[in-house]
Amino acid sequence: MHLSNGSRWFLRLGTAFTLLFIYFPIAVIVLYAFNSSRIQTWPIPGLTLDWFEKAANNPGLRDALWTSTQAALGATAIAMVLGSLAAYAVARYRFFGRETISFLVILPIALPGIVTGMALNSTFTQVLGIDLTLFTIIVGHATFCIVVVYNNVVARLRRTSVSFEEASADLGASGLRTFWLVTFPQLRSALIAGALLAFALSFDEVIVTTFTAGDGETLPIWILNNLSRPRNLPIVNVAGVVVILLSMIPVYLAHRLTADPVASGR
Amino acid sequence: MGPGLDRGEGLSTAATHGRRRLQLGLLLSAPVGWLVVAYLGSLAVLFVAAFWQLDSFSGQIVHSWTTSNFETLINGDVYRTIVFRTVGIAAAVTVTCALLSFPIAFYMAKVATPRVRNVLVVAVLLPLWSSYLVKVYAWRTILNENGILNWLLDPFGLSGPGFGLVATWLVFTYLWLPFMILPVYAGFERIPNSLLDASGDLGASAWRTFRTVILPLVFPSVVAGSIFTFSLTLGDYITPSLVSSSQFIGNVVYSNVGVANNLPLAAAFATVPVIVMIGYLIGARRLGAFDSL
Numbered sequence: 001m002h003l004s005n006g007s008r009w010f011l012r013l014g015t016a017f018t019l020l021f022i023y024f025p026i027a028v029i030v031l032y033a034f035n036s037s038r039i040q041t042w043p044i045p046g047l048t049l050d051w052f053e054k055a056a057n058n059p060g061l062r063d064a065l066w067t068s069t070q071a072a073l074g075a076t077a078i079a080m081v082l083g084s085l086a087a088y089a090v091a092r093y094r095f096f097g098r099e100t101i102s103f104l105v106i107l108p109i110a111l112p113g114i115v116t117g118m119a120l121n122s123t124f125t126q127v128l129g130i131d132l133t134l135f136t137i138i139v140g141h142a143t144f145c146i147v148v149v150y151n152n153v154v155a156r157l158r159r160t161s162v163s164f165e166e167a168s169a170d171l172g173a174s175g176l177r178t179f180w181l182v183t184f185p186q187l188r189s190a191l192i193a194g195a196l197l198a199f200a201l202s203f204d205e206v207i208v209t210t211f212t213a214g215d216g217e218t219l220p221i222w223i224l225n226n227l228s229r230p231r232n233l234p235i236v237n238v239a240g241v242v243v244i245l246l247s248m249i250p251v252y253l254a255h256r257l258t259a260d261p262v263a264s265g266r
Numbered sequence: 267m268g269p270g271l272d273r274g275e276g277l278s279t280a281a282t283h284g285r286r287r288l289q290l291g292l293l294l295s296a297p298v299g300w301l302v303v304a305y306l307g308s309l310a311v312l313f314v315a316a317f318w319q320l321d322s323f324s325g326q327i328v329h330s331w332t333t334s335n336f337e338t339l340i341n342g343d344v345y346r347t348i349v350f351r352t353v354g355i356a357a358a359v360t361v362t363c364a365l366l367s368f369p370i371a372f373y374m375a376k377v378a379t380p381r382v383r384n385v386l387v388v389a390v391l392l393p394l395w396s397s398y399l400v401k402v403y404a405w406r407t408i409l410n411e412n413g414i415l416n417w418l419l420d421p422f423g424l425s426g427p428g429f430g431l432v433a434t435w436l437v438f439t440y441l442w443l444p445f446m447i448l449p450v451y452a453g454f455e456r457i458p459n460s461l462l463d464a465s466g467d468l469g470a471s472a473w474r475t476f477r478t479v480i481l482p483l484v485f486p487s488v489v490a491g492s493i494f495t496f497s498l499t500l501g502d503y504i505t506p507s508l509v510s511s512s513q514f515i516g517n518v519v520y521s522n523v524g525v526a527n528n529l530p531l532a533a534a535f536a537t538v539p540v541i542v543m544i545g546y547l548i549g550a551r552r553l554g555a556f557d558s559l
Contacts, residue, residue, distance in 0.1 A: 002463060002466055003376075003377065003472070004472060006472070007472040008377065010369065011369050011372055011373040011377055012373065013369075014368070014369020014370060014373070015369055015370040015373040015374075015386070017366075017369075018366050018367070018369065018370040018443070018447075019370070019386075019389060021366070021440065021443070022389070022390070022393055022440075022443065022444070023389075023393075024408075025401055025404035025405055025408060025440065026393065026397075026400075026401070026404065028404055028407060028408055028414060029400060029403065029404040029407065032407060040407055040410065040412075040413075041410075041412035041413070042412065042413055042414040042417045043417065078300075081296065082296055082297040082300055082301075083297070085293050085294070085296055085297050086293075086294065086297035086298070088293055089290055089293040089294045089297075093286065093289075093290045093293070095290060101294070101297075101298065104298070104301050104302070104305075104306075105297075105301065107301075107305065108301075108305055110493070110497060110543075110547075111497070111501070111540060111543065112497055112498070112500045112501020112502075112516075112539045112540070112543065113498075113501045113502070114501045114502070114503060114515075114516045114519055114520065114536060114539070115309075115312070115501060115536050115539060115540055116305075116308075118312055118519060118523060118532060118533060118536050119305075119308035119309045119311065119312040120304075120308050121523065122308070122311050122312050122315045122529060122533065123304075123307065123308040123311045123312075125529075126311065126315065126327065126529070127311055139304060142300075143300070143301070143304055143305050146297065146300075146301070175289075197395070200395060200396055201395050204395065204396055204397060204398055204399075205398075206398060206399050206504060207501065207502065207503070207504060210520070211523065220398075220399045223399055223400070223403065224399060224504070227403060227406070227508065236403070240397070240400040240403060240404070243396075243397045243399070243400050244396065244397045244400055247395070247396030247397050248392050248393070248396045248397070251391060251392055251394070251395065251396055252388065252392060255387075255388055255391055259384075
């Protein structure tokens with residue numbers, strides 16, 4: 001496509017500006033994690049690895065990391081099962097209300113987080129009368145994680161042909177055997193990608209979690225609670241870097257697993 | 267072919283028909299059960315809770331039917347101001363995100379080589395759903411009086427906005443920008459190059475091509491992106507509480523659940539973003555945004 005030099009430069013500058021805007025704050029927080037001073041001012045006087053050691057030995061932070069890991073694993077497991085069941089039904093069957101399923105799955109993430117959080121909170125505390133624990137965190141996270149697994153699996157099922165499954169059935173394989181030997185291998189990378197995204201989404205979530213966590217602290221909640229304690233800020237920086245890594249790496253891997261090699265030019 | 271059958275036309279007997287319906291029922295029971303019971307059920311509870319009342323003496327929630335919470339909200343000037351402030355900032359954030367996303371999305375779709383495009387897609391995708399809180403905290407550090415922004419601006423005799431409404435707008439824009447870039451990028455990709463070349467060949471300037479050819483075609487994608495920027499802003503209470511002292515819908519809801527322990531009033535106020543979003547989704551659907559998601 002023909003573009004004038006002026007337009008070309010405008011687009012390049014605009015792109016560079018937006019990229020800088022996106023990554024500048026992330027770079028700043030990573031740099032602060034190595035700040036040798038306890039006080040969060042700029043410029044930083046020097047670099048140190050001390051805070052990483054202090055963070056590794058901080059019991060509150062370790063507990064929060066463990067709670068977050070359990071919550072993310074639990075939510076991912078539930079979302080994997082529910083998301084793929086719904087995806088298989090929508091992609092391979094025709095039935096009344098099929099459109100509604102897609103809508104229902106997306107709703108927990110389309111509505112403002114505070115609404116989802118409050119709704120679950122009132123059900124747990126007012127109707128069911130149960131305490132807010134790790135279990136309630138997992139229920140909340142699983143609800144909004146279903147959509148990422150569902151989306152990945154539906155997209156994959158729509159791209160893979162039904163004829164393989166039909167051929168397998170014609171050759172006498174049972175439904176279960178067809179699923180295990182034909183459908184599942186085609187879905188595998190989409191399932192892993194969905195799981196990785198669900199893990200990242202759960203690991204990072206804070207708004208719904210504040211309503212469903214009770215006294216338990218997930219990593220983001222630990223960060224939130226410690227922002228008001230200046231003494232702990234150096235460790236918060238380190239926790240921030242951990243969250244950045246643990247939520248960005250799965251997203252990157254998921255993208256690699258599902259990227260269409262032709263479209264991405266590789 | 268009866269309902270519930272998708273394939274196997276030649277084999278369609280009553281037995282396979284029934285078996286497929288059973289399979290479908292087994293497949294759907296768990297996910298639909300979860301979403302209807304755990305989620306829609308909870309939303310219904312929230313809605314009903316909006317009509318309960320807090321006994322001002324005992325601090326206990328009275329499960330009897332009353333519209334007093336909605337009366338409090340409608341008659342309270344404070345609440346109206348907060349609703350306008352929240353919707354206003356959501357609109358400002360949406361417009362800013364759209365403006366910032368145009369150059370990079372167009373560059374990705376039409377100018378960049380496949381390799382560069384792939385790198386840019388990953389660069390935009392990575393921060394989409396990751397480290398929300400860390401990003402807000404990073405901006406707190408940057409906007410701080412002794413932070414890096416004031417240090418950068420100081421040689422020019424300027425200073426940053428500090429904490430307040432401007433900071434809230436800036437941080438929201440930052441947080442939701444990737445949610446706008448990706449649909450707009452997809453929208454640009456769908457515009458055939460020939461249309462743009464034709465416009466140029468007929469003598470239109472780059473600006474005129476943008477205004478009269480590109481913008482109308484990409485508008486549904488902008489609306490699609492704005493569903494996220496709008497909804498996410500309406501439901502957030504953490505960003506405003508960390509970078510400003512202003513109250514937003516989310517802050518009022520949160521403090522009524524936690525500190526004031528007035529769940530019914532919080533539930534009533536939480537219906538406001540839901541109603542705004544439903545109106546927004548209906549409008550977006552008319553503009554064709556759902557096909558661009």
